[in-house]
Amino acid sequence: MISNRRFAIYRDNIIQKEGERERERERERETMESSSNPPTQIMIGVNQSSLRGYPHPSISSRTAFEWTVQKIVRSNAAGFKFLFLHVQIPDEDGFDDMDSIFASPDDFKRMNQKEKIRGLDLLQYFVECAHQFGIQCEAWIKKGDPKEVICQEVKRLQPDMLVVGSRGLGPFQRVFVGTVSEFCAKHAECPVITIKRKADEAPQDPIDD
């Protein structure tokens, strides 16, 4: 039989050890998500809806974003950083390349309405979505041929992976439309994952988005 005093010491030891173990587990978890293990950087190519224009994202961009949050990030927001890249095809309006980077919803508010650049609403949409999930992000616009610019930006920034949406066109449609996703999957210098939009969300003409 053990005395009350010995029992109290024994119990306190157990409690102390439990506490130590819990702190150890906490440290382990922190180490796994600490600066020595930087977040997984996921570049996501986004574009506007061809039917509805700015600021509406295309169905395939939205699907790619949602899939990445649900299937990869899950509850581990601190483990990931999103890099949203929107590539605009240059037109005769004299649109200038711009290199501003947007990382929080406030960055958009600071801009004068007049200064607002075509496509900025689209970035704002995705930056706000990411912030809702607590995922840190950066977003920027480039001009050029989307498939080539995406591959250049992958080379420059070396993300851990690239996510691109796809309209899932058949071989006949592809000949005329071309697919950015297929080119990137072949040429981008990082692992690439192509997310097809859901069949029930596709517009009547699959080329539209």
Added chain:
Amino acid sequence: MISNRRFAIYRDNIIQKEGERERERERERETMESSSNPPTQIMIGVNQSSLRGYPHPSISSRTAFEWTVQKIVRSNAAGFKFLFLHVQIPDEDGFDDMDSIFASPDDFKRMNQKEKIRGLDLLQYFVECAHQFGIQCEAWIKKGDPKEVICQEVKRLQPDMLVVGSRGLGPFQRVFVGTVSEFCAKHAECPVITIKRKADEAPQDPIDD
């Protein structure tokens, strides 16, 4: 000035509220990883080293597994389930198709040494790796043409994504060797991510693995 008694009540309220908040956060985390949100199922195609044979995994299989753990699973082991599929090309030894599923290291120990099937060591290697990281998994062997069987199994099991390793062969080598990864990326009915092995790990002849 507040009395000692009122202060004690005030303090206890704070502690209680902190506790409630912590429990709430805990519940939230649990909900995000609960049965209503099943783990992300990742199918990983694995094969043996062509140079060293069984039980050694190919460099590209190992690279694909390690990349998935480091970049996707990270510290969130409970959020994922791995499905290891090894497809063997049938030979004249009369190897029979077998449908046993292995989900823990013990499942291998239970088999009689005589019953051991070609390729089982390979599955054991990956199941043990997954268990070390606390990731639940299943593993099985099929025979047939790897690229076609992988696509059939994706259709049957509908994983959230498929990860395949690639030797990263150039276009000239590809003509003669063919790549499973390229076929799967095109035909598998789920998002596919191809992981190239690191250049510094490639054997002298890149066709070897």
